[in-house]
Amino acid sequence: MKPILETDKEFICDIQAPCFQMLSPEEAELVRASKTQVLFRKGDNLTKQGAFASYALFVIKGLAKQYIERDSSKNYNLRIIQPGEFVGLSAVFTKNTFNYSSVAITDCQVFLIEKVVITEVIKQNGEFGFNMIRRYCSQNANLFDTLRTALFKQMNGRMADTLLYLDSLKFQYPDIFQLLSRKDMADFAGISTESAVKLLKNFEKDNLIELHEKDIVLVNYTELQEISKKG
Amino acid sequence: MKPILETDKEFICDIQAPCFQMLSPEEAELVRASKTQVLFRKGDNLTKQGAFASYALFVIKGLAKQYIERDSSKNYNLRIIQPGEFVGLSAVFTKNTFNYSSVAITDCQVFLIEKVVITEVIKQNGEFGFNMIRRYCSQNANLFDTLRTALFKQMNGRMADTLLYLDSLKFQYPDIFQLLSRKDMADFAGISTESAVKLLKNFEKDNLIELHEKDIVLVNYTELQEISKKG
């Protein structure tokens, strides 16, 4: 049986992403030799919270959402993972297991790179390492914002944050809202689905947003930012 | 934040499964120390075809289906994974990646055991190793049957095989059929969903089976076995 997933037309793809451009030919070869490509279908887990992690993932194409799992069926959505981003870096550098789950919200073309290889390349190439750390830090910075929201704000503020965050992706991914259910929105805001539904209706009533089927258009940014700030 | 998934009441569970009973206290400790428990929710992937595998999985509780992926949205179901079974052994012994996907069809309580640990224990404990190989072989033997079906039989025979296989699990897991969709059945038989639907109706008409909602009751085993043999 011939290898299957790797043979899709669009799938043959080298490591062209900007973050790999700074590698020397030998380093690039190291990565290329050890990497694996996987097509995650919409709904597939890229990472599973608690599972052993011997590799990091680099998303070539497609969108995923990253979340932490609580008791059964309760999640907290952290962020949308975009093409060009790494998933599971912390698993490479520190812990041996993924500390969050992530799931493809569209089909995703993904590289898997074993952590020994990443470690090797970082040690050889300081610039690449610096870049890696920068990425990791910026993910962390966002985590702090998320934490702040989760700890201190209440429904309106949380939902405003969620809307502003997702809207910031809309330029690049116009259908971002269509890809998310009300439960997803609720899980981003950390509130119940029902509350999310009601809040969105309220926001619409107050002319802060417009709801078009699943799509959401932000109308009054200033006010939403205000709500976000007030909490 | 405290560890979450690991704290469910039912989830605290030691390695009581028969296949670990033959380990010496030290060996058991080795496994216990390195293992991780993960709760896979219904629909989560336990393994993803093509992904790096640094561990094997041991299912404590719950059912999963194992399948190979073809082009997008076409799968071929191989088997139902039951509690007490290992998943991904071949990844441990030979390949560095999973050569099939698997997905939980009910919530699944699973151990992950790193392959270095399994290797270590096998080297120390011949009986355990023998048992492991036995399991691996029996999985393989089934694979040959599956292959034979896939290569040589046509619709009726394939569906008969599928029915006989699934029915053989029914004593232990009475709701096995309810857990599977017609597409799943089709993917087991390696035929289109529509063909599966029609075939099942035909079988019902011929008094080989009874369809009760999603449940299927085999009526005429002899004839089904005959159909399976004829192909």
Next chain:
DNA sequence: TTTTAAATCAATAAAAAAGTTGTCGCAGTT
């Protein structure tokens, strides 16, 4: 070539999941 096996397509029906809304109750605040 004719027959047969089975996938694909299209249309529809049925079932399941997602979304919506109102009501209630609880736990903190004021």
Next chain:
DNA sequence: AACTGCGACAACTTTTTTATTGATTTAAAA
């Protein structure tokens, strides 16, 4: 004690997914 914020539940509607059926096309086998 009254108020606020928000989750939980129940009833209901809408949307999406799954199942079913017949007609058509393709491909292989006889």
